[in-house]
Structures are given as C-alpha cells and as structure tokens.
Amino acid sequence: MLNISENIIKDRKPFEQSESLKMTLASAQKKRRVRILFVSCCIVFLMLFLPWTQYIRSKGYVTMLQPEHRAQTIQSVIAGRIDKWYVNEGSYVSKGDTIVSITEVKDEYFDSLLLPRTQLQVEAKNLSALSYKEKVKALDSQIAALERNNILRKEQARNKLQMAELEVESDSIRFEQAKVNYEIGIKQLERAEKLYEEGLRSLTDLETRRLKFQEVKASVIGAQNSLLSSRNSFISAQIELGAIDNDFSDKLAKAESDMYTAQSSQYDAEGSATKLENQYSNYEARKGFRHILAPQDGFIAEAIQVGLGETIKEGDQIVNIVPSNGDLAVEMYISPVDLPLMVVGKKVRFIFDGWPAIVFTGWPRLSNGTFGGVIVAIDQFAGTSNQFRVLVGEDPEEEAWPEVLRVGSGADGIALLNDVPVWYEIWRQLNGFPADYYTRIQKDKIASGKK
Template identity: 40%
Template sequence: MVSESSKFLERKVEEASPLSRAKLMLEKGPKLLGRIMILLLILFIIILMLPWRQTIAGRGTVTALRPEDRAQTVQNQIGGRIEKWAVREGQEVKKGDTILVLSETNQSYFNPELTDRLDEQLNAKRGSEVAAEQKILATDAQIIALTNGLRIQLSAAENKVKQARNYLQIDSADLVAVRNFYETSKSRLVRYESGYKNGLFSLTDIETRRLKLQEDRAKVVAQENKLNNARQELLNSRIELDNIRAKYQQSLASAQGSRSSAVSDKAKVREEIAKLRNEMSNVDIRRGLYVVRAPQTGYVVKTLKAGIGENIKEGESVATLQPKSPLVAAEIYVDAMDVPLILDSSNVRLQFEGWPSVQFSGWPSVAVGTFAGKVSVIDRVSTGDKYRLLIRQDHPLPENDEPWPNQLRQGSGVYGRVILRSVPVWYEIWRKLNGFPPSLEKEPATAATNKK
C-alpha cells in the first residue's frame, strides 16, 4: 500500500516538473539575454580598442635583385652550322664551359689556310712599304744633289755675270779713251790743215794726220762693237743664270712630285697592311667563336635550337641560362594610391607559393610561415596602373625569423604585405568605410623638408 502511494506521488511530481521549469525559464530569459548582450557589447568595445597593424598588400613573383642574376639567353656571335651540343637541359655549367660547337657557313672563310694566305699578302705589302721608303730616301738624296749642283752652277753663273759686268765697265772706259783720242786727232788735223795753208806743214804731214784720224775712228768703231759685245755677254750671262734657276725649279718640282707619289704609295701600302692585319685578327677571333661558351656559372634551363646540322644566324639565342647563386628578391606590385606611403626602409612580410603559411592582416607578429623582407627598390614609373617593388631579404634577420628558403625558384608566386603603423581597430574600420589610405608611421625626409 505504501509502495503504491509513493509511486503515485513520484509520477505526479514528474508530470508537474516540466511545467514548472518552463515557467521559470519564461521569467529568467530576458535577464539572461540582457546579460549576454552586455557581455557581447563589452567584448566588441574591447575588440575595437585593440591595436591593428596597417599593411599594403601586393602580389608578384620571385626574381633576382641584380640584373646579372636573372635568367638570360646565350647568343652566338657569328652565323654557322650546328655541329655538336655539349650540354643538356638542366645541366650545371661553369663559366667558359662549351655549350655549342659551330662550323663555318660563310664561303669567305672556308679556306683552312686563309691565315697563311693573308700572312703572305701582308709580307708582300711590307715589301712594297720598304720599296716606297727607299724611293722616298732616293728622292731626298736627289733633291739634296740638285740643291748642291744648283749651288755650284749658280756660283759659276753669278761669277760669269760679274765678269761680264766687269768687261762691260772696262770696254766702256776704253771707248771713252778711244773717243778722246779720236777727238784729239780731229783737232790736230784741223790745226795741221791750217798750218798747211800757212806753209807750216807739208802735204805728207796732212796725209799722215788724216790716216791717223781714220785709224782712231776705226778704233772707236771697234771699241763700240766690243762694248756692245760685252753688253750682250752680260745679258747672256744673266739669261743663263735665270735658265739655271728655272731648270733647278723644274727638276726640284719633279723630284718633289716623285717624293709625294712615294709618300702616297707608302701611306696606301700602310692602309692595306692595316686592313690585312685587321682581317687576320678578325679571322683569328672568328675561329674562336665557333665554340659558344657559358658566360657565367649556372644551369642550362632550356635549349632554344635543336638538332645537328641546323643553320643559325648571327646573334640568335641558342639557350637559356639561369645563374647558379642569384641574390633572390621578391617583385610585387601595389596600387598607385599606396606608393607614397612606402619608404625605402619599410618592412615586409612575404608568403611564398609552396610554403604553407597563415597570415593575419592586422597582426603580422602572429603569422606563421611568413618571411621578413625590406623594400629595396620603388619604381619611378608605373607598370600599367601598378607600381613595382623589389623586396630583398632583411639583414640581419629579426628575432625568431628564418632566412628565405634556398629552394626558391625565380618566377614562382609571392604575396607580400608592407608593414605600416599600428592603429586601433575602430580607426581601421573607419578608414576602410571612408576609403582613406593607410597612415604613415613617420613622414619621408623629403616630405618633411618641403613641409618645413
């Protein structure tokens, strides 16, 4: 009886308990919801006051900081025919190692004894140069001989002119004397004829004086002729002197013309010798270019020509070479609006494709799998609507940071964030809603100077 009553009471209590709990929940629900909302509000306010690190995001690829460390093509300097490949794709080569061997396709260089033939031509030209030099020396000797001969002939001709001038003076004086004698004879004849009329002189005396006068007249005529001959002799001597000078000038001009011709021949021979030497040097250098060599140590990424016997032109690319130990850098692109905020000393966090990482935009310090970098180059001109940044590895590395992976390959993707100043979360939300750019932690030196 007692057991049945106790079971009845338990059943009644179980039936009544859900109704009481529901009533209690209806009475306590608003208070609990209010407390939860207050806690959420406090938590939201706390989150708004937390520090947020502003960043500028950019995406790009891995490259090399120095131009010589980037992938390059290897060109052949001369045209030719492929005879042998000395490398395969992916093979490591050292500077100066053979990549490709060519054979000649230019018929001007087919002769294997071309150097010997050019050497023979050079020796012949040198002989012509020696002959021209000897001709110049002979012409100089001829000019010296002409000068000496002229000096002697001029001295003789000048002496002859002086002698003729002296003879002319003597003959002139003699003519004066003879004329004086003639005038005296005329006077005497006049006196004798007067004395003959007066009976002082005989006819014989008169005739003697007349004969004497005729003799003196003849002497005057002879002396005049002699004087004229002396004058002609002086004129002839002067003409001979002028002829000697003119002949010397003609001979000298001919000798100088021969010398100038010899000098011209020598200069022409020297020019031909220089051309031959240049051609010989070109032949030697060209034969050394039949082997295409690696310009630096690296890896043959890809061969751009194939097969044996294929003809290639001058300056064609035959292979792509990647330097062995490049100074790796990250090449990322950012918006033009954010470029003025980036400094040469700005820090960057990088995520490389192939390396697992977790990046928190506002809290880079808690990121996992990212690597530290520093801005090295900021382009002065845009590429499209973006500006390029080159990021180098930070040295020395920050604490608890690892160096960049050695397995990085140029061309692989990279995602970077340039670290700016720390601001509250509410400020960052307000900035994003208004479309404002991030804030600088410190102004660039040039901007601060202009501002002052």
C-alpha cells in the same frame, strides 16, 4: 523578467498551466547566455582598441637582385651550322665552358688558310707603304739638294754678272780712249796734209800718218765691238740669273709633285694595311665565336636550338642559362594609388609557394612561416599593366630565405605600413580612405612642431 515591481505575479497564480508565461521566466541557462553575450561584446569592444598594422598585399615572383645574375639567353654572334653539343639541359657549367660549337656557312670564311693569307696581305701592304715612305725620303733629299744647288748656281750667276758688268765698264773706258785717239788722229792727219801741201812734209810722211789714222779708226771700231760684246755678255748673265730661279722652280715643283704622289700612295697603302689588319683581327675574333661559351657559372635551363646541322643566323637564341650564384629578390607589382606608400627600406613579409604559413595580416608578429624583405628599388614609370614594379631584397635582420628557393617561384608579398587601432582601420575601410602616409613617429614630430 526584470522583477522591478514588488508585486510578484507567480505567487498569486501558479504558472504550471500557462506555457507562454513559463517562457518569460528567467532560467539559469538564459542568464548564462546573457552573460556570455555581454562578455563577448566587451571583448569585441576592447579588441577595437588593439593595434592593427596596415598593409598592401601583392603577388610577385622570385628573381635575382643583380641584373647580371638573372636568367639570360645566349645568342650566336655569327651565322653558322650547329656542329656539336657539349652539355645537356640541367647541366652545370662554369664560366668559359664550351656549350656548343658551330661551323661557317658563308663562303668567304671557308678557306682553312684564311688567317695566314690575310697576314701575308697585311705584310705586303706594310712593305708597300714602307717603300713609298723611303721614296718620300729620297724625294725630300732631292728637294734639299735642289735648294742647295740653286743657292750655289745663283751665287755663280751673280759673280758672272758682276764680271760682265766690270768687263762692260772696262770696254767702255777703252772705247772712250779709242774715240779720243781717233779725234787726235784726225787732227794729226789734217796737220800732216797741211804740212804736205806747204811742202814741209814728204809724201811718205803723209802716207805713214794716214796708215796710223786707219789703225786708230780700226781700234775705235774694235773697242766699240768689244763694248757691245761685253754688254751682250752682261745681258746674258742677267738672263741666266733669272733663268736659274725658273729652272729651280720647275724642278722643285716636279720633285714636290712626285713627293706628294708618293705620300698619297704611302697613306693609301697604310690605310689598306690598317684595313687588312682590322680584317685579320675580325677573322681571328670570328674564329673564337665558333664556340659558344658560358658567360658565367650556372645551369643550362633550356636548349632553344636543337639537333645537329641546324643553321642559325646572327643573334639567334641558342640556349638559356640560369646563374648559380647571386642574391635572391622578389619582383612585386603595386597599383599607382599605393605607390606613395612605398619607399626604399620599407619592410615586406613574404609567403613563398611551397612553404606553409599561418598569416595574420593585421598582426604580423603572430604570423608564422613568413619571411622578411626590404624594398631596394622602385620603378619610376608604370609598365604595360599600369602597375609599378617594386624590387624587394632579403632582410638581413630576419630569418634567411630558404636555400632551395628557385628563381620563378611565386611569392605573396605583404608590405607593412603604419600601426593603427582596429576601429580606425574598420572606419577607413568603410569610408574607402587610403592608408596613412606618415608613420606614427612622423606624426608625433609634426604635432610637436605645431605646438
């Protein structure tokens, strides 16, 4: 009862016999409940104005920050047969330690003297190439000698041609002289015959003149023969001069052909030698692949190929190794709707499997047992599950992650967003609105810029 009226019913008529009227009377206990309810409502109302940290929660697992420090599978480079194991599962190995040795299964590698014999083949091919190289040098010298000899022969032929030309000129002069003598002889013979007919000369003088005339006639014929012979010599000299170039061209072509053949053989031998050297290097490298070595320090996690005498192919997985050093990180996956809220450098809290924690997601400062992280990378494309991978490293400003934390352990990630009032978060959740895209500092900057 509120006791608003001044007329009090209970003073006029007692309530002892009316149970229902007794229940309407305000007792001290009911007043206490009303006060508690009122105080609770006030507290709840005030709590609506408390700051609330928005968050995105996602599951993930522990991995290594650098790709080279993550768990890897060691494959066999060559085909072979397992001969001996040097480690056990869980053993610690250093970089370069032998894990397993294998033997060859291909017949072309069975020869125990394969490398020395291949080396002999390489040396033989190199010597063959050297011989062809020396032959090329000799043919080159022969070509140079032919060129020098051709110059000298042409000079000699030119001199001979010039001598023949001078001899033709000399014989031509003698022939002209002989013809003049012949004409004079004819006139003298005619005068001698005329004088003989007139009785002024004896028969003996006439016969003597006739003999001299025959000598002059013979000298004309001899001069003419000499001229023709010298002209033939001149023509022969010209022919010989032209033949020198032809002969030189034939010999030069043959020498160059032999040289090019030798060069081709030289290059072929050098190519074969290079191929054999490459083959020798492959054989030598293959010999090192018969021992599977640890690529880095770590622990042997699982032997995929087991037993002795088991045959493996190129690229077959043999053993898994987990590196022992490196920085830990967490791979967590978020949906596309939350991707705009993720930026590199944003803080994330983690609850690792096996470590107890008390978590108040809206009030991270009241949480206990969580560990801090910082986003270091975000994938630019969604995976097969239509989610984006986010890589989170250890926060240097927070408590260090547990030393006994292992790769593959589960992690519950809580990405912290903006601080908003509790009533705003309830209103956002009821309306299905996304979290704020801007921080409070960015909002203040935007507001000040508008003013």
